[in-house]
Amino acid sequence: MQNETFMGRIFHHAWPTAFTGLLGCVFILFFDRGEVVDPVLALTVVSLYLSHVSANKACASIEHAVQAERAQQESKRKALEAETVKGLDKLCENVLPVWSRQIDLARRHTEESISGLAKRFSELVERIESTVSTSVETTGQGETSGILQVLKESETTLGDIIDSFKSALNLREALFSQITELTKFTVELKAMAASIRDIAGQTNLLALNASIEASRAGEHGRGFAVVADEVRKLSMLSGDAGRHITEKVELVNAAIKSVFDASEHYSIEDAVIIRNAENAMQHVLEGFQGVVSSLSDTCIVLQKEGCQIKDEISNVLIDLQFQDRVGQMLDHVCTDLNKLEGYLLERDSHPNGYAQTEIDADSWLNELSCAYTMHEQRVMHHVKSGYGSKQTVTTKPTEITFF
Amino acid sequence: MSKTVMIVDDSASIRQVVSIALKGAGYQVIEACDGQDGLAKVSGQRVHLIISDVNMPKMDGISFVKELKKIPETKFIPVIMLTTESMQAKKQEGQAAGARAWVVKPFQPEQMIAAVSKLIMS
Numbered sequence: 001m002q003n004e005t006f007m008g009r010i011f012h013h014a015w016p017t018a019f020t021g022l023l024g025c026v027f028i029l030f031f032d033r034g035e036v037v038d039p040v041l042a043l044t045v046v047s048l049y050l051s052h053v054s055a056n057k058a059c060a061s062i063e064h065a066v067q068a069e070r071a072q073q074e075s076k077r078k079a080l081e082a083e084t085v086k087g088l089d090k091l092c093e094n095v096l097p098v099w100s101r102q103i104d105l106a107r108r109h110t111e112e113s114i115s116g117l118a119k120r121f122s123e124l125v126e127r128i129e130s131t132v133s134t135s136v137e138t139t140g141q142g143e144t145s146g147i148l149q150v151l152k153e154s155e156t157t158l159g160d161i162i163d164s165f166k167s168a169l170n171l172r173e174a175l176f177s178q179i180t181e182l183t184k185f186t187v188e189l190k191a192m193a194a195s196i197r198d199i200a201g202q203t204n205l206l207a208l209n210a211s212i213e214a215s216r217a218g219e220h221g222r223g224f225a226v227v228a229d230e231v232r233k234l235s236m237l238s239g240d241a242g243r244h245i246t247e248k249v250e251l252v253n254a255a256i257k258s259v260f261d262a263s264e265h266y267s268i269e270d271a272v273i274i275r276n277a278e279n280a281m282q283h284v285l286e287g288f289q290g291v292v293s294s295l296s297d298t299c300i301v302l303q304k305e306g307c308q309i310k311d312e313i314s315n316v317l318i319d320l321q322f323q324d325r326v327g328q329m330l331d332h333v334c335t336d337l338n339k340l341e342g343y344l345l346e347r348d349s350h351p352n353g354y355a356q357t358e359i360d361a362d363s364w365l366n367e368l369s370c371a372y373t374m375h376e377q378r379v380m381h382h383v384k385s386g387y388g389s390k391q392t393v394t395t396k397p398t399e400i401t402f403f
Numbered sequence: 404m405s406k407t408v409m410i411v412d413d414s415a416s417i418r419q420v421v422s423i424a425l426k427g428a429g430y431q432v433i434e435a436c437d438g439q440d441g442l443a444k445v446s447g448q449r450v451h452l453i454i455s456d457v458n459m460p461k462m463d464g465i466s467f468v469k470e471l472k473k474i475p476e477t478k479f480i481p482v483i484m485l486t487t488e489s490m491q492a493k494k495q496e497g498q499a500a501g502a503r504a505w506v507v508k509p510f511q512p513e514q515m516i517a518a519v520s521k522l523i524m525s
Contacts, residue, residue: 373489373493400514
């Protein structure tokens with residue numbers, strides 16, 4: 001705009017000179033052909049003189065215009081300087097890079113710290129997962145190994161042992177029953193021995209009668225007396241045999257009774273022992289089961305707690321995403337600070353200073369706004385300073401778009 | 404055999420957060436810090452899905468996806484853009500480049516896992 005005004009002034013003062021010169025040239029060309037040279041030459045000289053005078057005036061006018069323009073620019077510059085706080089430019093040039101570096105440093109520190117924090121939380125999650133997994137394996141929840149499974153197997157094994165004892169006891173009782181059956185035979189043997197003794201007694205009595213009858217017969221009954229004597233001896237031997245049998249049967253009977261009594265005693269004792277062993281095992285197993293059950297319950301509680309802590313840590317990790325967002329916001333601020341610093345340096349290096357580099361604040365802010373990526377940044381950009389500038393912008397839930 | 408997912412982001416904390424979520428769901432994870440790093444690491448590996456940030460140094464996410472689509476071995480790998488950018492114009496740019504989904508940070512792990520699973524299965 002200023003350049004156009006300047007050029008307009010030059011044209012305003014120079015055009016009469018240019019027009020007069022052009023007119024002289026036309027005269028020379030026209031009358032030179034018509035051989036009217038002298039008057040034409042005179043007119044030409046006059047024209048040139050007039051042109052020279054006009055050109056001098058134009059130059060003076062141009063110089064005056066340039067000086068006026070410089071004076072106007074100087075006046076503007078002084079006016080702007082008067083409006084500006086003294087030392088603010090210098091301060092901005094020095095403080096802007098400091099702010100930028102400080103923000104960048106804070107951003108990097110935050111990123112490093114958050115990264116370290118995320119790593120440690122990540123390790124915690126892995127350790128909790130490992131602990132929960134080990135606990136599940138140890139207690140054997142839903143698996144074929146572990147304490148509960150061992151306990152169940154032990155109970156079965158001990159139950160089998162008790163059953164074996166009971167089976168042995170039953171076998172012995174069956175054996176006792178058979179021995180009891182034997183006593184019945186001894187009673188029969190005893191009766192048979194008594195019969196033999198009775199028969200021997202009667203035979204002896206018959207032999208005695210035969211001897212009496214043989215002595216009555218005299219010489220003719222002598223041989224019969226010998227036979228009767230032999231029969232009497234046999235009957236005595238038979239009676240002795242019957243008594244021996246009875247004695248032996250009594251002995252056998254007493255022995256069987258003794259064995260039976262002892263066996264019965266041992267059977268009762270064994271039954272008590274087995275019952276006591278069974279009770280003791282059951283008691284131990286129940287106690288162990290109680291401890292294991294308590295341990296298992298504790299483990300389940302710990303596992304639940306572990307899972308909840310793991311979930312909480314996962315949520316914390318999700319919250320740590322703020323660092324990325326904050327980093328981007330600070331990055332935008334840094335970029336804009338650098339841009340302002342660049343502008344100030346460029347302006348200082350410009351020969352005409354303020355006059356040539358006026359800032360368009362709206363354009364600047366619009367450019368800054370276009371660089372935003374987050375909804376919160378755009379909202380906060382349009383909040384006026386003062387009341388409401390510290391308002392929070394709620395973050396939207398996860399937004400997923402499938403293409 | 405577990406599937407492999409590559410996460411490309413210049414923010415280490417975001418890489419770790421995504422990595423934890425994916426590993427928790429049984430995926431193997433490869434990390435890259437920008438588009439160039441991602442291109443270098445994706446070659447010669449069996450990658451089933453890529454999650455990429457948009458604004459990154461050296462090579463941004465959109466350029467990264469365009470480069471992936473030029474390579475025969477990687478052109479069919481589904482890509483999820485994970486970014487703070489929510490402008491529709493940017494989403495369309497991502498779609499035109501060949502991305503299959505656009506997730507705006509911050510994200511919930513369950514939803515991210517669901518999106519990953521859906522795209523890998525498809």
